[in-house]
Amino acid sequence: MITAGKGRLVALAAVAVGATVALAGCASGDPLDSGSDGGDATSETIVVGSQDYYSNEIIAEIYAQALEENGYTVDRQFRIGQREVYIPEIESGAIDVFPEYTGNLLQYYVPDTTATTSDDVYAELSTSLPDGLRVLEQSPATDQDSYNVTRTFSDDNGVTSLADLKDVSTPITLGGNSELETRPYGPEGLQSVYGVEVAFTPIEDSGGPLTLKALVDDQVQMVNIYSADPNIAANDLVTLEDPEGLFLASNVVPVVSDKVNDEIAEIIDTVSAALTAEELVALNALSVNEQQSAEQIATDWLAEQSLF
Amino acid sequence: MNLFLDAFAWLADPANWTGPGSIPQRIAEHLWVSALVLVIASAIALPLGALVGHTGRGREPAVMVSGGLRALPTLGVLTLFGIWIGIGLAAPVIALVILAIPPLLAGAYAGFESVDRRTIDAARAMGMRELQVVGKVELPLGMPIVVGGIRSATLQIIATATLAAYIADEGLGRFIFAGLKTRDYGEMLGGSILVILLALVIDGCFALTQRVVVPAGVRATRTAELRSGPTRSRTIVGRPNTEGNQE
Numbered sequence: 160m161i162t163a164g165k166g167r168l169v170a171l172a173a174v175a176v177g178a179t180v181a182l183a184g185c186a187s188g189d190p191l192d193s194g195s196d197g198g199d200a201t202s203e204t205i206v207v208g209s210q211d212y213y214s215n216e217i218i219a220e221i222y223a224q225a226l227e228e229n230g231y232t233v234d235r236q237f238r239i240g241q242r243e244v245y246i247p248e249i250e251s252g253a254i255d256v257f258p259e260y261t262g263n264l265l266q267y268y269v270p271d272t273t274a275t276t277s278d279d280v281y282a283e284l285s286t287s288l289p290d291g292l293r294v295l296e297q298s299p300a301t302d303q304d305s306y307n308v309t310r311t312f313s314d315d316n317g318v319t320s321l322a323d324l325k326d327v328s329t330p331i332t333l334g335g336n337s338e339l340e341t342r343p344y345g346p347e348g349l350q351s352v353y354g355v356e357v358a359f360t361p362i363e364d365s366g367g368p369l370t371l372k373a374l375v376d377d378q379v380q381m382v383n384i385y386s387a388d389p390n391i392a393a394n395d396l397v398t399l400e401d402p403e404g405l406f407l408a409s410n411v412v413p414v415v416s417d418k419v420n421d422e423i424a425e426i427i428d429t430v431s432a433a434l435t436a437e438e439l440v441a442l443n444a445l446s447v448n449e450q451q452s453a454e455q456i457a458t459d460w461l462a463e464q465s466l467f
Numbered sequence: 468m469n470l471f472l473d474a475f476a477w478l479a480d481p482a483n484w485t486g487p488g489s490i491p492q493r494i495a496e497h498l499w500v501s502a503l504v505l506v507i508a509s510a511i512a513l514p515l516g517a518l519v520g521h522t523g524r525g526r527e528p529a530v531m532v533s534g535g536l537r538a539l540p541t542l543g544v545l546t547l548f549g550i551w552i553g554i555g556l557a558a559p560v561i562a563l564v565i566l567a568i569p570p571l572l573a574g575a576y577a578g579f580e581s582v583d584r585r586t587i588d589a590a591r592a593m594g595m596r597e598l599q600v601v602g603k604v605e606l607p608l609g610m611p612i613v614v615g616g617i618r619s620a621t622l623q624i625i626a627t628a629t630l631a632a633y634i635a636d637e638g639l640g641r642f643i644f645a646g647l648k649t650r651d652y653g654e655m656l657g658g659s660i661l662v663i664l665l666a667l668v669i670d671g672c673f674a675l676t677q678r679v680v681v682p683a684g685v686r687a688t689r690t691a692e693l694r695s696g697p698t699r700s701r702t703i704v705g706r707p708n709t710e711g712n713q714e
Contacts, residue, residue, distance in 0.1 A: 243650060334554070336644075336648055337632065337641060337644040337645040337648060338644075338645055338648035338649045340645065341645065341649055342649075359636070360554065360635070360636055361632060361633075361634070361635070361636055361641065361644065361645075362554055362633075362634050363632070363633040363634065363644055364546070364633075364634075368546075368550050369546065369549045369550060369554060369634055372549070372550055372553055372554070373553055373554040373634075376553045378553050378554050378555065379554070
């Protein structure tokens with residue numbers, strides 16, 4: 160009575176294992192495999208990369224199109240996942256231009272940095288990068304961690320800044336990705352810098368719809384959302400001010416390889432200068448609210464700015 | 468190799484074994500979530516599977532539904548329900564129940580179907596009522612396969628319950644997510660090893676149970692002839708009711 164049942168289970172197990180292996184293959188697949196030859200091509204081909212984050216892809220697409228307008232051939236290597244995957248690719252010269260964020264990148268190289276203001280972070284970052292890697296001018300646009308509450312919570316408790324939180328009588332639960340719990344600006348930082356005690360709930364979608372839903376439903380009272388996220392405005396959230404500099408400032412900054420000469424640097428610096436914080440939120444909104452492609456958004460923006 | 472050393476160092480660190488968010492607490496949460504899911508999914512799938520296996524009706528829809536459910540990506544279901552009902556345990560539990568139903572259902576109807584039709588006819592001839600046939604003949608004889616379904620479901624639940632940590636402060640998945648995002652791969656791998664060990668230990672328990680639930684009579688008479696007998700292979704093909712069971 161057992162044999163066939165076991166056979167079925169074995170078959171089931173085989174399918175499960177097969178699927179696991181296949182999925183594991185996907186997860187660890189190197190997105191650069193398909194086109195990593197790009198880096199070895201002629202020196203006129205500039206390889207532009209981006210994170211697997213829509214806003215980052217828009218910025219990368221803007222760099223790419225700006226370079227193309229100026230006669231360069233661009234090889235796009237977009238939507239590469241984690242920093243630990245793509246940084247080695249930039250270091251090795253397989254990628255030439257990559258939009259990054261000053262604070263997060265500094266934290267990658269100097270985990271215990273004490274710099275928090277925009278200029279300090281940029282200055283320290285410039286000297287902390289390994290050989291073969293440098294940053295161009297930082298853009299005024301920022302996309303950094305920020306704590307947000309609902310308009311109702313803000314009004315009811317008279318809270319507009321993190322410093323106001325210690326006077327709130329009701330318990331506060333902070334929601335965000337699980338790593339937030341151990342980050343210097345997480346619950347511990349709130350306690351030591353602002354004297355605020357918060358509980359923590361992990362919501363693993365980086366300030367996405369689940370996080371917003373939890374905040375709006377009052378399951379958590381404060382959430383970490385990137386400051387350039389158009390959902391902050393769309394949901395009428397209040398971003399709490401950070402007078403003591405709990406968060407690392409994180410401006411958009413291009414990381415480039417040695418292949419990027421002064422002429423290319425100048426093109427990208429022009430783009431960076433034109434990209435303000437408000438512009439970046441507006442560009443993100445086009446993607447989130449109107450489902451426009453990064454390509455479309457970049458083309459329209461460059462045409463509107465007429466930088467070149 | 469270094470990663471494994473990191474993982475074992477993380478596992479061996481006494482600081483990880485006490486206080487809030489410690490390893491024992493996460494294991495307990497993981498088991499609690501898994502048990503909850505198993506109970507709910509069993510309550511839905513086992514009676515349904517028994518009904519299908521006993522009557523032979525509704526087999527096609529049952530196969531189709533369980534096959535279809537299997538194709539659903541659990542993380543997608545979790546996110547969908549999370550957006551609908553909010554964060555916390557509810558959404559992951561629903562997603563895991565959906566994951567667990569197909570193997571339970573398949574185990575239940577395959578178990579009930581696998582019973583030799585001649586045995587059932589004999590039971591009827593002795594004057595047993597339907598419920599007696601189900602409870603005294605089909606259930607005990609089909610039990611090893613039913614337990615096999617529960618075993619397979621449990622393994623999947625324990626392995627996938629790590630997703631509970633996606634939107635709730637629960638379970639061993641917390642170590643995996645936190646370790647991944649903070650590049651503490653020792654923690655991530657250590658958490659994964661705990662999940663694997665947990666799954667293996669529980670699976671071992673079920674393997675024993677599966678042995679124990681074979682009725683004594685069946686074990687005594689289990690011969691090569693009986694095991695590869697024609698009734699069994701026919702039930703696997705899936706048309707058990709065509710033979711000698713006209714009611």
